[in-house]
Each structure stands twice: as structure tokens, then as C-alpha cells.
Amino acid sequence: MKTIKLSWIAFMLTLALALAGCSSASEGEPKASGEEQAVAGGELHVASGQQPETLDPQMSTGSTVKTVARHMYEGLLALDSEFQPQPMLAESWELSEDRKTYTFHLRQGVQFHNGEEMLAEDVVASMNSWLEKSSVASQVVGEEASFVEKDEYTVSLTLKEPKLSTLDTIASPKQFAAIMPKEVFETAGANGVTEYIGTGPFKFVEWKQDQYVHFEKFEEYQALDTPADGLSGKKEALVDDLYFDYVADNTTQLSGIQTGEYDFADSLPYDNYEQLTQDPNVTTYTDLYGNASFHFNKKQGLFTDLKMRQAVNAALSSEEIMLAAWPHEDLYEVDSSYMADSQAWFSEAGADEFNKADPAKVKQLLDEAGYAGEEIVLLAGNDSQLYYAAIVAQEQLKQAGMNVKLDVVDRATYSELRTDPANWDLLSVGLSTVTTPSQHLSISADWFGWAEDEKLHEMLAEIDASETVEEGTAVWNDLQDYLWTDYLPGVKVGDYFSYYASTTKVDGITIFEGPIFWNTTVTQ
Amino acid sequence: MKDYLMYLIKRILSLIPVLFVVSIIVFLIIHITPGDPATIMLGEDATTEQIEELREDLGLNLPLPQQYLNWVIGALQVDLGSSYFMDESVTSSIMGHLSPTISLTIISQLVALVIAIPAGIFAARRRGTIADQSVMGVSLLGMSVPNFILGLLTMLVFGVILRWLPVAGYAPLNTGLWNHLQYLILPAVSLGTLQAALITRITRSSMLEVLNNNYIKSARAKGVKERQIIYFHVFRNAFLPILTVIGQTFGGLIAGAVITETIFNIPGIGQLTINSIERRDYPMIQGIIFFVAIAYVLINLIVDLLYGVVNPRVRLDRK
């Protein structure tokens, strides 16, 4: 057991190094191409496996909404590649002495796609609309807090209590705080805004349902002069037209990228990764998505009992699950940290309890819990690799003596069934990377699984109230240890990556929380 | 002529109960289906509270009979509602997705005819020989291969290995005829194979039926050239049932397009249906199925009418 573990750590280290090498290489590219200005213009066709549910990024937590909409919209802040908030539409900000009031100074002369200048009133309307729609935002900032106009180029936000993660939340790329002209909110319906006007390097042209979203270069865009880094810094549209073509079938995407039908493909069959890395006409990219996890229903049923949760944790073997679902070592990491290893919050606390696959311990725990073969419902969606993970997990739990029924359903059914605690015991989920622990859904009391633990939320509040990140990480370290040993909101089995491919004609793509197509050129 | 008109009116009136049944079936199915537009729109990380709020805003919490009534009232005014996900009415969305499906089905039908009619005639002329048996064998195989397997295989061979044709996608007709066609050839072949098999068999049996008639025998006895007999006498008379099978299988083609469009990524009615079901876009699902049902019934009606026009001996009311 010990030697296996050691070799794992060694393996993980090499993997981490390899990955670090990868990401730094891809970050280097945009600057180079920016300097050369080699070939501007032309069309870039991105094959997208999902159609965005909406083009109002404030509306949806969907990841396709995020990756498509950010080419047209911008927020006050944007994350750099280390997940740190950097200026975007706000040129600077300050925090009051009591750490409750944030003041943002807007960049002057920023134009919306409709030709009007962005002013404080637009920012206030947009930010308050976002506070209303985003549950993460209202949780972090508080229900009552809202943005207020100070003068034409200054807005402020006053909180009831200091919150460490305020800026991270505002800069978060998911369900992001896009700034739009205030008029669009007047015509918006229940399903979001219907006029798509932003400030980004691309402007909206057309959304042909089930076919494509078409953007074109926004000629009047004024880029920042700081270097491009993650989502922050200099952004330039180097192609005239950007298309997100909706291509649902992953084999179609594969053949399309091989024949050059598409310049970039985002949902390729995982089993072709190896083959594509060796294809001289294709460049591949990996992108950390987040945690693959099996989440417990802690509101009702068998898993209200900690012993049962521990039994599941002791039964699962991560490598097998991850390998079956993400079948290449570049595409997964067996790792116990809730937060990503590129973040300050990364922690190895509680790792002893992780990935044990210890049948004797399972048996002991099941006996202690008095388990007598009751049916455990494992709910999984059929629209991602997590489905394969769920199949392996079911088999492992069965081998360990648990009676698991696997319910595989489509996305809409999955989203509906999981809202009711009577429908499931174990939920297969992929949790996308978040910027601070308090946004982590697996420890949210509201999110499915209902982590309503007092000690947990006390510690979270402590993190939020801390003055510096260092102070916060110390508490988080203890909290993560508590989560693994004494609470177990779910079992995280590992981190997984999406992978993408482009043809070699494409240059300058950055990958950060999905692909980024500004500063990108295509040789026609 | 008066008979004809009466018949037409009767047939069109008989559409009404069918459409009523269809609308109820569809409405019930989609509303007992778990999941709704709100859960999809808000994305994977949304909370119960958010979903509930949006549901309220979208009117998804109204009692079912009321929702149905609202829909029927709209439908009676030729208003099928609008999509939850797009700022677009259901009718214009369907119209936007119509032309790829029409192109695909017509080309499939053409592919089928080009293969099937010569093959059928050939088999009929050599009845009982090995040639006949192999044509029939191949057509039987064609009837037995599911179109999604065929789609994958043609894509693999002609798209990826040989690279003769684009593997997937769609270009509208106004981008040039060849550009339009090259995207549709592979899907049309995989969709048209079943058609081709059915038409080969019907051509063969209709030809045989006519060949056995006395007037053909006497034409032969008179020394009319064999080729002339086949193409002028036999085929002309055998064409009627072939026409019927073409018309009647058109409905089947539209259905087959569902899977083919998904594999080849063609933005037609089939893909729109699958996507709408996946995201629970209720007005859209209802609208499309309603539309397809009308189209299906109308095509059958047209075929029946054509049958009467081409062959006046067929009395309309017999059907």
C-alpha cells in the first residue's frame, strides 16, 4: 500500500510538472503572435458541442454560455491565469478601512457595441441585475447590498460585513457580471436580455438557432496595454468573423477537425486524444474543468449517516474511475484538494482519507452503520464523461457490498430529479473550478446535497471574514481536513480536464476556463 | 369534378380530429416529462430557489389545462407561440429549419430512384437468375441495415479515409449548387438506402405483374423490340405503384432524417426536434410535432389524389 502511494505521488508530481510546462507554453504564444501581427482577418470556426442556453451570461451558470458570451461582454474585473482579479472595465478600485465599501473607478471612453459610452449608470444597472440573478453573488455579497453611482465614472458597493471573496466573485468567469447598456434591462424578459450589446473585442451579429453564433470584430474596441494573461490584459480581435458552430456529435467534430472543416473543436471523443496529439496537422489543448465528485444526499436517506458516507469513501478507487472516464493521463489528476493546484487555496489536508479502496474498512463501516442491503440510488446525467465515471463507481460499490442502482437520465431530467432529496442518494457531479472555497458548491447548504453542517458554515464564515488570503487559507486547510475526516459532503475522486484541438493554421489560442479566441489568428 | 371536391373537403375535415389527438398526446407527454426549460436555462450550478423563481416568471406553474387552453387558442390563430430559448417564434424557427430537411429528403429520394429503378427493372427481366437473386439479396440487406450504422460507415470511408466529401455540416443552396450538394450526398445515401431497397422490390414486382399480362405477350409475339417493350409498355404501366411507394415513404424519410441530421450535423427539422426535446422547449416541441403530423397527413392525401389523377379507374371513395 505504502509503495503504491509513493509511486502515485511521484507520478502526480511528474504530471503536475508536465502540465505546468504545457500551460506556460500556450500562454507564451499570444504575445508572440501579437507582436508579429502576421495575418489578421478571415473567419474562425469553432465547433461547439453544446449550444449556449442563452446569450445573457448573467442568466445562466452553463459553461457554454460562459465561453461564448465572454467574447462579446466584459466585466469590471477579469481573472488572470493565477485566478487573481485584474482590472478590465474598472481601471482601479479601493477598499474602505472597515473593509465593507468597495469603490470602482471606471475606464473612461469605453464604447458599447451600439456606439454609446459606458457610464456609471450602465454599470450600476448591470451589476444590480447580476446580484439579483446570481445565487453565488447574493450569497457572498448579501441580499441587501447593491451598487451605487458616485459620479459618471465611479460606482461603489457597500457590504454589511467584510467578505474576503467579494472581488473574486465579481471577477468570476462563470455566470459573470457582464456590463451592458442600462436600456437592455428594460426590454429584458424572464429569460434574460434579448439585445446583446457589450463592450468586448467581438460584437454580436447573429444567433442562428442550432447552427451558429456569429460575432464580428468590433472595430472601435480599445484594448488595455497590459500583457494578455488569462482573461485579463490586452485583447484584440485578429479575425474578422468568429463563428461558434453547433456540432453536437463528437465523432463529427473529430472528423471535422481532421479535414479542416472546423478550426477548433471543443467536444472530441476522449479516446482519440492520444491520436490527435500525434497528428502533425492538429494542436491539442487541455483545460482544467474541476472536480469529479460523488455527492451525498445529506437531507434524507441512508447518507444522513456519516458512517455510510465514510463507507462509500473507503470503497472507491479513484484511478479506475478517472481512467475509464478520461482515458489518458493528461486528462485527469487523482487529487484530494477541493481547490485547484494553481490556486493559493490548494491544500493537501485530509489526503489520508482519500482514495483508499479498502474493502475491510468498508465492511467494518457498513456493519457499524447497520447497513442491510438497502437500495442506494446513484443519479447521473448521460451528457458527459461523468456518466462513465458513474458506471465504474457503481461497479466498485457493488463489489464492496452495497446495493447500488444507477439512474442515468438526460440533462433536463437530471437537473429536475436532483432538486428533490427523495429521488436520489448519491449524485454524480462535475464541479467547475471556483475562485474561493465559499463558492464551492459541494459545501453549499442550498445546493443539491444540502451541506447544512454548523461547524462547516462557521469555518466558512471565518474564511470570508479574514483579512488576507494567507489568513483564509489557514482556516481552509483545517476545514478541508474536517471535510475529509469528519463530514464528507461528497467524495471527490479527482480533477478532470476538457481537451480541445485546433488545426495548425490557428495560432494564439489561450486556454483558461475554456478557450479564448481573441489574440488568435487563422492562416487562410 | 364535384365528387373530387367533396372528397377533398372530406379528407381535409378528417384532419381535424387527428390533429386534436396529436396535440393532446404531445401536450401530455411533454408535461409528464421531468425537467423543464427553467432548469436547462439556468445551467448546471443553479439552485432550487433560482429555478423556482424562473418557473414562476415563465408561467410554467400555471395549471396544465390552462396552459393547454392557452396553446390551443394560439394555435387556432395560427400562432404556435415562441421558443423559450430564442427570441423567435416557433413558426419562423420551423421555417428556418425546413429547407435542409427538404433538400435532404429530396436528394435521398433521387439517390434511391437512380439506384432502385434500374436495379428493379434489371431484376425483373432476369427473374429467377442469380442476378435477380443477388439484387434482391442486396435490397434485403439494404432494408436491414439501420441508417445510423450506414451513416457512420459512409462518413468514415468517404469523409475521413478517402476525403472525397465533407464529413458533416451544411451549406445553404445560395452558396452554390455544388457546395450545397457535397454536404448532402453522404447523408442522402445513408438515408436513401432503405428507400432504394423498398423501391427496388416494388419496381421488380410491379414489372413482373405487367410482364405477365397478355398484351405484353402479344406485343412480343408481334416482334416489338424487347427494349421498347420494357421501357414503353411495361415500365409505364408499372410506374403507378412505384409512384405510390415514393409518396408514402416520404413520411418515413422525414422520420429517418432525425437520426441522419444528428450524425451529419444538418440543421434541419429533425435536429431541431431532438434539441428542443433535450432542452424541454415546450412550445417548440408541440409546434414541430404538430407541423410534421400535418405534413405527413397532407403528403398522404396528395399521393392519394395523384393516384386518382394518374389512374382514373381508381375510385376515390373506395379508400
Add this chain to the structure above:
Amino acid sequence: MEMEAARRNIELLNVQRSLKKNQRSLFIKRFLANKQIVFGSITLFLLVLFALLGPMLTSYDPYAMVVTERLQAPSSTHWFGTDNFGRDLFSRVVIGAQVSLGVGLTVAVLSSVIGLVIGLYASYYRVLDHVFMRICDGLMSIPAILLAIAFMAALGPNTTNIIVALTVVFSPYVARIVRSSALVVREQTYIEAMKAQGAKSWRIIFRHIAPNTISPLFVQASFIFADAIITEAGLSFLGAGIPTPDPSWGNILSDGKSVIYTAWWMVVFPGAALILAVLSTNLLGDGLRDLLDPHVTSNKKIKYRKNKLLKMGKAKV
């Protein structure tokens, strides 16, 4: 005298017996002479045998995973190779055969029974005819695969639901055919006479009308069997069919679809099994029709087949 009579009786009986024997052997001869039937039923029989005895040929558990041995090509240890979880593909195709053939058979039987009852009653009572046939028209005007997808989304994916969905989809086709052949019988004098004598209607329906609809019903059932197998595979291919980890040919193909460029065996073996099953059923159906309808002369047979094809074209998804 009595002796004589008895002897004659016995003689007569013997003649009768040998006549029956002749008839039977004639039937068997015609059965065997029909190549389609022979080939179709042998293939189908072999497939059933494969499904039932297959598990004994292999020691692999179709559910046991060895993830490190995923996607291995066919070899002497794994005859059909392994799938994307490292499960033995041969044993999965075998169990898949049980599932796919089982679903096909159940759907064929259920929709025949339901279609028969609906068709018979529709033909007998005018009011029921209107109600039933409008519902059938409604169901039939929605393309089968779409209707099945919608049903599966509503009911949730499991084997029972797929049987329910496909039965609902296919019953109207049986009902239509039963109704049209029953209508012809209903108009005949002896039925009228029985009605006049006050025979119970269920007796007339099931004892006298029903037997006349059996031949076309049989033939239709065989085509539904094939269609149900294809539709189930299509549904599973689109992710709305038999849920994993249970194998069916359809969902093995669906998993195989995403690895078609690296693991051909995951498409070829279940695909071949599927095609073989459908092919042999089509052959059997064609042959059965010829056999069960002794009145059709060769020319009429052609006409009959033609009508059959017309109907099939309608029914095909």
C-alpha cells in the same frame, strides 16, 4: 353387417388419417421448399441459441471491469475484444442479444395482442371504430422514432419503459391491419346470421372473426419484431434507450460510436448481430406470408407483396 360397417369405418378413418398425414407432410415440404423461411428461421434460431448458450461459452462476467485493459482488439482471450471499460465484448454482445431480441419479441407480442383487440372491436362497433381509429391516426402521424423519443424522455430510460413506449408506437399499425381484414369478414352472411340468432358479440368477435385475421397479423408481427429491434437500437444510439450498465446492441453501438476511429470492433460485432437479426426476421416474414396464404396464386402473390411493401414503407421509421 355390423362387422362390415365397423370395418368400413376403420378404413375410412385410415384414409382420413393418411390424408391428414399427407397434408402435414405437404405443409412441411412447402415449409422446407421456401428458402426464405428456412434461411431466416435457421439464422434466427442460431441467434437465439447464441443468446441463450453464449454465457456458457465464456467465463467473463459482462459487467466486470478491468479499466486498464480497455479497448483491446479481438484476441484469443477476448474473442470480440474489450469495450471502453475493459469489459469483455463477447459476453456483452451475448447479453445484448438477450436484451435486444427480448425487447423485440415482447413488443411484437404485446402490440399484436393489443392491436388485435383494438382492431377487432373497432371493426365490430362503429362508435369505437371512430374513437380508436382517430387515436391510431394521431399516433401514426407522428414519426415512430420521434414518438418513442418523447415517450422515453417522459417515462425515464429503463427496459420496461422502452417496451411500453414501443408497444404504444407499434400497436396502431397492427390495429389498422386487423381492422381491415376483420371488416371484410364482418360483412359476410354467416356472421350476419349469427348476429340474428343472438350470439354473444365477444363470441362472434373472438371465435369467428379473429381467426381470419391471424395470417396478416402474424406477418405484421414479424416486421414489428424487426422494427422494434431497429428502433430500440436507434433510441439507445441517441441515448434514450436501455440504460447502462445493462448491455443492448443499441447502447454498445452508442458507446462504440465515440470510439469508432480507434476500436472498430465495438461497432462491427453488435452491428453485425443487429443486421443479422433484422435480416433473418425480414426473410422469415416474407416467407411466412407466402406460406400462410395458400390462396394467393403467384401473380396475386406479387400484388400482395406489393401491398405489403406499401404498408411497410409507411411503418418504417
